[in-house]
Amino acid sequence: MxxxxxxxxxxxxxxxxxxxxxxxxxxxxxxxxxxxxxxxxxxxxxxxxxxxxxxxxxxxxxxxxxxxxxxxxxxxxxxxxxxxxxxxxxxxxxxxxxxxxxxxxxxxxxxxxxxxxxxxxxxxxxxxxxxxxxxxxxxxxxxxxxxxxxxxxxxxxxxxxxSLNYEAIEGLSKNDIGKNGISSIYFADGAVKTWSLIQKLIEDAKSKKDIKALFTQPNTPIKCGGAPKKIMFLTHALLRDAKLRDGVKLDFYPAGGGFFGVKEYNEATIGFFKDRNLNAHFNNNLIAIDQGYRKATFKRKDGSIFDLNYDFIHITPPMKxxxxxxxxxxxxxxxxxxxxxxxxxxxxxxxxxxxxxxxxxxxxxxxxxxxxxxxxxxxxxxxxxxxxxxxxxxxxxxxxxxxxxxxxxxxxxxxxxxxxxxxxxxxxxxxxxxxxxxxxxxxxxxxxxxxxxxxxxxxxxxx
CATH class of the missing domain: 3.50.50.60 (FAD/NAD(P)-binding domain)
Known part of the structure; x- marks a missing residue:
């Protein structure tokens, strides 16, 4: 240089x-x-x-x-x-x-x-x-x-x-980000809307218990593979600092089988999740959203399908x-x-x-x-x-x-x-x-x- x-x-x-x-x-x-x-x-x-x-x-x-x-x-x-x-x-x-x-x-x-x-x-x-x-x-x-x-x-x-392919998820389009508890930081306006929804999550946690927050990662290559985990860690930190963390369950649903392909970083991240009481459920790919019922549908590695209700969800879209x-x-x-x-x-x-x-x-x-x-x-x-x-x-x-x-x-x-x-x-x-x-x-x-x-x-x- x-x-x-x-x-x-x-x-x-x-x-x-x-x-x-x-x-x-x-x-x-x-x-x-x-x-x-x-x-x-x-x-x-x-x-x-x-x-x-x-x-x-x-x-x-x-x-x-x-x-x-x-x-x-x-x-x-x-x-x-x-x-x-x-x-x-x-x-x-x-x-x-x-x-x-x-x-x-x-x-x-x-x-x-x-x-x-x-x-x-x-x-x-x-x-x-x-x-x-x-x-x-x-x-x-x-x-x-x-x-x-x-x-x-x-x-x-x-x-x-x-290209961000939000539409590959049934029931979802890019225009839906910011509505019905759906967030995504993968475009600038989506990041702004994500902050608004996290603020609402914090506000809701003041009066409600057993709030469910989901974070997803698709089965395609993505840009910045760490971002789905970063926003989850930050959500945890914001809730903790507001003394509201105990009322919110944070769950990570990635399509892949681990956090990183590098052993050292994967093992370290497992420890970070454990220390913060964050839950990871591997090999689950988000395939559909029912916005009216706030329901997310996932496909397991074996092809079986299951639904989860959410109050807040951060979606990392499939990419191509x-x-x-x-x-x-x-x-x-x-x-x-x-x-x-x-x-x-x-x-x-x-x-x-x-x-x-x-x-x-x-x-x-x-x-x-x-x-x-x-x-x-x-x-x-x-x-x-x-x-x-x-x-x-x-x-x-x-x-x-x-x-x-x-x-x-x-x-x-x-x-x-x-x-x-x-x-x-x-x-x-x-x-x-x-x-x-x-x-x-x-x-x-x-x-x-x-x-x-x-x-x-x-x-x-x-x-």
Whole structure:
């Protein structure tokens, strides 16, 4: 990381601490940690050496301008001279800080604290086409957009993100979030409504007993796999601090068979649940909601079905690739990820397994790691350097080891920083600290450090 880039990111972190009113002693600790973290890279993405290329006459189309698309666009425009770079993205606030939605849902942040204007972060020397791709034609090297017709490319980078599929749950739509006790932090307005419903839950607990609060996780890959647990831990903390926890039963119903695929983090989370009297019921997938009766229907692993009544429910929706990719030749056509429609790319080099001028980065990539912003921070270096190699006709030598991270909020003031890789083993930034422990230190990283690192570090391809 270049010194001027480091200085810029640290300046923004310092500004964030000042805005939040953090005391000087704590601020100094966080700044010291920030410097260490930014200069430490635990992953094999270091194999992606900083390369440059002459891209004169090369047309590069980036489909999607969220965290992944914006970051790779900035990398490309810094490292590939004279290329014609186009970002196709309809949303003027596509780069907003989605990890902050958990904190909005718990009333710790406000919605306006996570909003980012795309124009402020897209590179000035890339063309922003405010449109969306409606058809991918990799055999013809072009995409068709809804308003701007057909756009040709020499290289295509898929960075579309994923689609929230609330409608896959019978009786539910995205518009139902905030009504009849149904909450979900997976979009910004949903997070705002979640906070309103948690406040109502707390108010109801003052006069009622045996209140039932359910939290779900679907049987599909999801972005930020820790979020369903984070909002449950925060709900517990808010009820406890209001001295109302005993009147509310908190139950977690995930479709999977554990909390984490990494033994150390899974065992730690089992302990966190036990300490807080939280209940986990594995291998149960939410398939339907009866809003009138406040009844949730689940399917067990053996196919049997059962119903549960609830007063409050937090729903993590099933997720899938956008239909435009799912229905194109670019999606996975065989194996256990076929139904999701994810981009069929090599997990190490991020190049498409059939089309050698197509790459994928971020949530859309069909690779066996968790879909997080931390993953993008490593993927863009690999994707960018391999794109340079492809332009120059060289072998792709940069490799991604599956690094991802989940700052698992376990309480107000505590976080377990779960970092891991394809091998399902811890991959800690600071290995001298036991990564399976919850710490106040990681809370400060989550609440004060990661957002400025995201906006002014990662999105600008500085870290």
């Amino acid at each position: 270049k010194k001027n880039d480091l200085d810029l990111v640290l300046k923004e972190i310092k500004s964030e601490l000042k805005i939040k009113g953090v005391d000087r002693r704590t601020a100094l600790k966080i700044m010291a940690l920030s410097s260490t973290t930014l200069l430490t890279n635990p992953t094999s993405a270091n194999a992606a050496t900083s390369a440059k290329a002459n891209g004169k006459g090369v047309k590069i189309v980036i489909a999607g301008g969220g965290a992944a698309g914006c970051t790779i666009a900035n990398f490309i425009t810094k490292n590939i001279d004279d290329a014609q770079v186009a970002i196709i993205e309809p949303d003027s606030q596509s780069v907003s800080y989605q990890p902050g939605q958990t904190l909005i849902g718990a009333g710790i942040w406000n919605k306006d604290e996570i909003i980012g204007e795309s124009k402020d972060f897209f590179p000035s020397n890339a063309k922003w086409i405010q449109d969306r791709v409606v058809e991918f034609n990799p055999d013809s090297n072009n995409v068709r957009t809804s308003k701007n017709g057909v756009i040709d490319y020499d290289f295509l980078i898929l960075a579309t993100g994923l 690739a956008p239909n435009e990719i799912k229905e194109s030749p670019l999606s996975i056509k065989q194996g256990n990820l076929t139904s999701g429609g994810w981009a069929d790319v090599n997990k190490d080099t991020l190049i498409h397994n059939k089309y050698n001028n197509v790459f994928a980065i971020g949530d859309i990539a069909g690779i066996p790691t968790s879909k997080t912003g931390a993953a993008i921070r490593e993927q863009y270096k690999v994707c960018g350097n391999n794109l340079i190699s492809a332009i120059e006709g060289k072998d792709l030598k940069a490799t991604y080891d599956g690094y991802t991270a989940c700052p698992l909020i376990t309480d107000i003031g505590k976080v377990m920083m779960a970092e891991f890789n394809y091998k399902k083993e811890p991959s800690a930034t600071l290995p001298m600290l036991n990564p399976a422990k919850e710490r106040w230190l990681w809370w400060f990283v989550k609440v004060y450090m990661l957002k400025p690192m995201y906006f002014y570090g990662m999105l600008k391809a500085r870290i």
